[in-house]
Amino acid sequence: MGFDKLEVVRKLLAKAERAATPEEAASYTDKAVQLSARHGIDAALLAAADPGRDHPRAQRIPVHDPYSAGKARLLAWTATALGCRAVLHQARGGRVGAVSVVGFAADRERVELLYTSLLLQAGAQLARQRPPAGESVAAYRRSWLHGFAVQVHRRLSEAERGAAEAGPGPGAPTSTAVALAERAARVESAFAAAFPAPEPARGRSLSGSGYGPGTAAGERADLGGTGLAARPRGRIGA
Template sequence: MEEFEGAWARVRAGGDAVDAAASVLAAAGGDWERAAGGTARNVVREAESRGWQVRDLIRMASRELDPRHERLAHTMQKGKAPFLTPFAQAEKLDRFSAATTFVELLRLYAALPRITPLAPATQAPPPSKMLARIRALLAKAESTGFPEEAEALSAKAQHLMTRHSIDEALLTAAAHGTGTGAGPGARRIGVDRPYEGAKALLLDAVAAANRCESVWSADFGFSTVVGYGTDLEAVELLYTSLLVQADHALHRGTSRSRNFRESFLIGYAGRIRERLAAATERATAETAAPADLLPVLAAREVDVRDATRRMFPTTTTSRLKGRDAEGWRHGEAAADRARF
């Protein structure tokens, strides 16, 4: 173990020592699991102290390395030992190749900078039968071959999202008076290549419609969405569904240029923002709720804005410019057909 720790220290120091460290680990015989496990725990613990969470580390492995590294990241994060031998067997790798993949993954983790930390409890809301029902509706809407059925299922899911959010806000207000309870949380949502800027714009549109705020971290391929638990869940569910629909519409027919595709997604995001804002306003107005509903929702929006400013005191605003008018028009048309 000490020999591998020394080899790993040279990798961390920035030297071109991956092969040497992998050779030492591969030659460790029956001790290679113990050496790998101890080093992995230390590196992951250090990354977590810099604000990275498990799902973030796996996402970065997918973004910066290759699918094999991502699969190893999943295997490691299950927390079970041994992990290196089963990984090598599943991937049909010799010990040196498996050790090389492991060292490259740890080198990525060790190089990650400090980011804004998130409280562990804000990563996922408590289990909810209503949210499970919403997920089931959206999954069925995406799988059906009948557009009318998909539209009805998606509309029902959106209606349930709005009602669930309003019910939660009113219950919390009743329990805490004019306060809003535990306050907003945050979660990171992946924004994948290509056309990350346009996809981040779509996520921001969904977040705004659900009384959340979104801050895009372009270097790391994610946006941090700040809001209350039910609203955060709605944002991720709806963003994922709309992105799937956009992808289907974008790839229908002949291949287009990069400018067309990017402009398509920018136009799509802009029109979705308009549709979602109108839908949220209608749903709120139609909800049978006490007269103090709007002050409660307004108080939550203030809390979300303040929490975002505390987490990200310095942010910049950028604009995306579509370079293909036809792509923009096609994107707006696809957004008009999107179902939520």
Template sequence: MEENAKDAAASEWAALGPSWTRAAAKAYAQVVKEAVGRGWTEEDLARMATRELGEPFHRLAVAMAAAPGRRTLDKFAAEERLDRFSAARAVVDLLGLYSALPPITALTVPPPSTPGEGSGGKALARIRALLAKAESTGFPEEAEALSAKAQQLMARHSIDAAALAAANGAGPDAPAARRIGVDRPYEGAKALLLDAVAAANRCESVWSAEFGFSTVVGHRSDLEAVEVLFTSLLVQADRALHRGRTSRSRDFRESFLISYAARVGERLTAATEAEVAEAARAAGPELLPALAARDLAVRDTTRRLFPRTTATRLKGRDADGWRDGRTAADRARLEGP
């Protein structure tokens, strides 16, 4: 929609007086319904509002998703100190963005809980606690050792879920999918880090660069842990990147993050393989086929959701950034704190 057309639409709503919010709320509901029909969730829409329009539009999108009505629009206008026309124009801009979004792959619905999954909440709470400590400590070695311990717990939880299914004679449950935001700047390096975390935790990720997110496919017991660890590693990478220096080139920062992601992936995968080997010795020959069945289910679901994908190659251009990124990742002690 062109700017003149947007101004005209906003003026038409503003001319309605206080009742403009009723017309805007009705239009919002219709546009969102159409976007959902094209595969977008309201969480996706709020993320796109931030990415394309800015933080005030994110607040508007989140508020409308929670309570799409007149009071929400009145409150938004008051909090942002907007006159009637400006508030109406903000809604027009948001709906214009939503209307222009193309169809995307619809997410699969997570399967219902199965008996025995009650321990998942406790495991995730422990993982969150470890990562919170990692983010708050001022000692890099401790932070990365805590992250490594969190990865060990994530791997153990996934193994336990597979072993329980095998013991009950059940096949692998259907994998689900989750979109995780990959924000500017250096989206490619961040997507690489998410891919590394996903791969180490029996998941697959597909990056949608034009929309600023990756879709991670995996079993429900793994998806939330992947997002939690990815978010924590981003925080820790940013802190390591800026430690000791105030000015770094773009090539240095990008090379640092690419190297960090690659090395973290190696370390996380090694931690997972060690947990699998130990569990296989204890559980016997039934475990490895159960894990393989889960991996196959994830791979098949990913191919069904994304039948056509292309590989993206990233290359670090700054040798110092690459070295420092690898050094930061190498500080992890995989045996835990």
């Protein structure tokens, strides 16, 4: 992400964190999300004008327990919303050891920034969550995290579509639709080359009642990330 845009996003999100009301925080957050999406369109247009400036590559990102499968879905769905492809690397006992994200460097950077921020947010919120009496804490948290990831994916996808529909800025040599189509084709080609036979995703039923609260948390989640360079990757609380 360009330095100027990244700095603006960080400042908007810092204001959201200090906001006096949820409505004020949401206003700053929405602006940050829109700017991040706009960056994705700008990067696509720059790449279309100069195809040699950036190439889609695979980046393997480790995923740790607890709730590695839920974290992996959050990462993979964030990646797909931002124009990348993802494959989950399964481990024993239904766990996921890592996720490989295939995409252009500008988009992979956005994915990693957002995922790091979302993981920290989810961890902080899950630490305060309590399931109904008699329900397994682990089951509740798995379903909560699933709902959180679903809602985050929806919000990011909407922001990306909105930025694409707004069209290119003045003087852009390539239409947004053409640039995005070419970009998607190059990502698909790189994904097929890197993973000609990707591991099949394992279906998993979730029995906990945390899906609804998780989607509500995903609706409120800060989708930009601020101060991430100084933060380690979070671990969702046990």
